[in-house]
Amino acid sequence: MHGVKREQLSKDAKQRKKERDAFKISHYRQLTDSVLADKQKNIFNNDTLDETSRLLDLNPEFYTVWNYRRDIITNHVFSNLKDSQAAHTFILKELQFVGKQLKSYPKVYWIWNHRKWLIEQDDLFDLKQEMALIDKMLTMDSRNYHVWAYRRYVVGLVQDKMEHEEDIILSNREEFNYTTKLIEENISNYSAWHNRSQLLQKLLNSKTEGFEDKYSFLVKELSFLQNAYYTDPDDSAVWVYLRWLLSPFFLKDLPQDKRNSILNDQLRDIKELNESEIEDSGKPNAWCLKSISYVQKMMNQHV
Amino acid sequence: MSNSKKKVDWYKTVLGSRRIVEEMVVKSETQSNQIDTLEIMLSSKGSGSQKVGTLTTEQQVKVEDDIRQIYESILDDGQLPTLETTQHRSFVKYFLETNLPAGFIALDASHTWMIFWLVNSFLLLGGKIDEDMSNRISENILSYLNEDGGFGGGAGLISHVVSSYAAVMALCLSNDHHVLDKIDRQKTYEWLLSLKLEDGSFCMYKGGEVDTRAVYCALVIASVLGILTPELVAGTAEWLGRCQTFEGGFGGVPGDEAHGGYSFCAVAALSILGPPQEIITRHCDLKNLVKWSVNRQFQLEGGMNGRTNKLVDGCYSHWVGGIFPFLELATQCDLLDRAALKNYILICCQEENGGLRDKPGKRPDFYHTNYVLCGLSLCQHKAKHDPALMTEKLGASAFAYRVERIKDPQEDPANFIEPLHPIFGIPMNTVLKNREL
Numbered sequence: 001m002h003g004v005k006r007e008q009l010s011k012d013a014k015q016r017k018k019e020r021d022a023f024k025i026s027h028y029r030q031l032t033d034s035v036l037a038d039k040q041k042n043i044f045n046n047d048t049l050d051e052t053s054r055l056l057d058l059n060p061e062f063y064t065v066w067n068y069r070r071d072i073i074t075n076h077v078f079s080n081l082k083d084s085q086a087a088h089t090f091i092l093k094e095l096q097f098v099g100k101q102l103k104s105y106p107k108v109y110w111i112w113n114h115r116k117w118l119i120e121q122d123d124l125f126d127l128k129q130e131m132a133l134i135d136k137m138l139t140m141d142s143r144n145y146h147v148w149a150y151r152r153y154v155v156g157l158v159q160d161k162m163e164h165e166e167d168i169i170l171s172n173r174e175e176f177n178y179t180t181k182l183i184e185e186n187i188s189n190y191s192a193w194h195n196r197s198q199l200l201q202k203l204l205n206s207k208t209e210g211f212e213d214k215y216s217f218l219v220k221e222l223s224f225l226q227n228a229y230y231t232d233p234d235d236s237a238v239w240v241y242l243r244w245l246l247s248p249f250f251l252k253d254l255p256q257d258k259r260n261s262i263l264n265d266q267l268r269d270i271k272e273l274n275e276s277e278i279e280d281s282g283k284p285n286a287w288c289l290k291s292i293s294y295v296q297k298m299m300n301q302h303v
Numbered sequence: 304m305s306n307s308k309k310k311v312d313w314y315k316t317v318l319g320s321r322r323i324v325e326e327m328v329v330k331s332e333t334q335s336n337q338i339d340t341l342e343i344m345l346s347s348k349g350s351g352s353q354k355v356g357t358l359t360t361e362q363q364v365k366v367e368d369d370i371r372q373i374y375e376s377i378l379d380d381g382q383l384p385t386l387e388t389t390q391h392r393s394f395v396k397y398f399l400e401t402n403l404p405a406g407f408i409a410l411d412a413s414h415t416w417m418i419f420w421l422v423n424s425f426l427l428l429g430g431k432i433d434e435d436m437s438n439r440i441s442e443n444i445l446s447y448l449n450e451d452g453g454f455g456g457g458a459g460l461i462s463h464v465v466s467s468y469a470a471v472m473a474l475c476l477s478n479d480h481h482v483l484d485k486i487d488r489q490k491t492y493e494w495l496l497s498l499k500l501e502d503g504s505f506c507m508y509k510g511g512e513v514d515t516r517a518v519y520c521a522l523v524i525a526s527v528l529g530i531l532t533p534e535l536v537a538g539t540a541e542w543l544g545r546c547q548t549f550e551g552g553f554g555g556v557p558g559d560e561a562h563g564g565y566s567f568c569a570v571a572a573l574s575i576l577g578p579p580q581e582i583i584t585r586h587c588d589l590k591n592l593v594k595w596s597v598n599r600q601f602q603l604e605g606g607m608n609g610r611t612n613k614l615v616d617g618c619y620s621h622w623v624g625g626i627f628p629f630l631e632l633a634t635q636c637d638l639l640d641r642a643a644l645k646n647y648i649l650i651c652c653q654e655e656n657g658g659l660r661d662k663p664g665k666r667p668d669f670y671h672t673n674y675v676l677c678g679l680s681l682c683q684h685k686a687k688h689d690p691a692l693m694t695e696k697l698g699a700s701a702f703a704y705r706v707e708r709i710k711d712p713q714e715d716p717a718n719f720i721e722p723l724h725p726i727f728g729i730p731m732n733t734v735l736k737n738r739e740l
């Protein structure tokens with residue numbers, strides 16, 4: 001129905017595809033049977049490790065095989081290594097294998113899970129290098145859910161190893177600045193807004209410079225946000241975030257006059273934006289209307 | 304308070320402006336048929352901005368343009384498509400009965416899922432399962448049952464909680480009343496317990512990842528098999544509550560971004576533990592959840608997305624749409640624009656040769672076929688939670704639903720589809736059958 005018409009394969013091409021498929025399937029079946037049989041017998045050696053590589057190349061979604069591979073690494077590879085340097089070397093190689101898989105299949109759970117496990121096994125691993133890979137993957141797809149979750153996880157590992165509170169704060173600050181950079185590149189990147197929301201709560205708790213008092217932070221954050229909603233008043237991410245900044249979570253600790261001044265300023269600016277939208281398109285902007293009414297509600301709530 | 308007044312009030316807290324709200328409510332109550340709805344959808348300017356050229360907005364504008372054109376051509380014809388039940392049923396049946404081509408290798412670890420999606424679609428479309436098919440389903444599924452009491456995704460695969468969910472659901476669908484007794488409930492219980500983590504969450508398999516899907520699947524399995532205990536779910540509702548973000552939806556784990564699939568799993572899992580009107584308010588911010596869910600539905604497209612600033616996709620008709628029955632019970636008013644969603648499904652998600660899809664231009668697949676059909680069922684029904692069906696037993700709430708067809712004289716009977724259980728995602732009668740035992 002109303003879909004884009006796709007080309008039909010010719011009869012010959014269909015037949016050839018069928019033959020290719022049959023070959024692929026039988027090759028895949030043989031390999032699968034052999035790997036699962038070896039797994040059943042708990043065979044852990046270099047051959048079975050290679051076998052799992054080949055099978056995972058064909059089907060990276062084969063979670064049981066990732067699991068088997070982990071058992072081979074634990075029971076064979078690691079037990080035959082002489083020191084953590086040797087383990088480190090092996091893990092780097094293994095991470096390359098996983099990295100190659102992730103390039104083609106950036107949304108497969110098991111691959112991410114394997115990667116997490118690997119870096120946990122390596123005491124010498126340089127997590128900075130991992131952050132570089134994450135940055136790169138987010139350049140390719142800035143909304144990939146798995147990559148964002150993995151980023152928070154790796155940052156968590158980095159911070160777990162830190163001894164000084166200041167270093168943790170600095171790390172959170174760097175992450176916060178990273179979201180600023182991504183949002184400046186693309187205000188519609190809601191995953192960046194979300195991560196920002198998590199980080200700023202941590203930073204506010206630590207009362208570090210620029211975050212020591214909620215009021216000055218809010219004024220600064222709202223002006224950053226204003227740039228965004230003036231750039232594109234139709235973008236929902238910005239408005240969802242605005243509403244959060246103006247929620248009791250932030251406003252409840254402010255003295256009455258500061259609270260009023262923030263709400264008044266926002267009301268004025270959004271109304272102004274709405275007026276210019278009406279001039280431009282003849283219609284009010286729905287997000288502006290919603291936000292105006294929300295701000296008004298917040299104003300009345302306290303009085 | 305009249306329903307319409309209540310609805311205005313709800314929308315007001317959710318959306319803010321009274322003007323927009325009243326317009327919406329008046330609109331929805333005067334909608335006499337799908338064509339009127341389509342006109343209203345087309346009057347929306349769309350959510351993609353014409354102003355800046357970011358990739359996100361460019362893609363959004365492209366989808367809107369495509370869909371607007373499709374809707375306009377429908378209005379020109381004055382003829383709405385109906386559900387191509389026969390086509391879809393033969394699409395599903397073909398795959399139920401044939402070997403799969405090599406392209407499906409990636410699904411090799413998802414055998415239980417494929418069977419579940421296909422059989423569920425078949426039943427939603429009014430298909431009947433004969434003895435032969437019933438045997439094939441249960442034989443197949445039971446061959447994936449492992450010694451530890453869980454199911455693998457295919458032959459020889461380790462037990463996995465998500466594959467096990469699909470397996471147990473497929474057995475419920477198999478029309479064999481005694482098949483669940485072939486599962487050693489004690490073993491399955493111990494296996495589920497072994498996946499439970501201290502914070503109340505569950506992992507997929509030993510050493511596997513944790514998220515709200517794992518929790519949902521574990522709770523559904525326990526609930527259907529009658530092995531839900533306080534020990535199994537200690538701390539679980541609290542953990543789920545922690546997955547709600549400031550936006551209102553749920554992430555996969557605490558700290559992650561709100562997402563349609565994880566949100567459905569969180570809300571449905573909570574609703575296993577108690578009536579939605581009580582349990583949701585107890586463990587999360589209902590208003591924020593309503594706000595986030597309502598914002599997922601596009602005014603122009605009529606369908607839903609799974610996250611802020613993502614594109615419409617047919618499968619979210621279930622993952623996000625499926626949250627609404629719980630929200631409607633908790634708030635006692637209509638919150639979903641069913642007519643608009645129905646238009647999106649019938650006009651944009653049906654493939655000419657059978658099967659349902661994400662959006663125009665995408666290929667149909669088993670996954671989308673099932674979840675788009677679930678979404679369509681949602682559009683035609685309303686769930687009630689009947690206290691008379693409740694008992695003191697933990698998990699009894701999940702079996703206290705009545706799902707009724709919304710009376711709509713304009714509805715073409717060709718579009719009729721079976722009522723769906725709001726938590727389990729399978730036809731109501733298959734749940735009831737298994738419950739009686």
Ligand SMILES: [Zn+2]
Nearest residue numbers: 616617618661
């Ligand atoms: Zn989809």
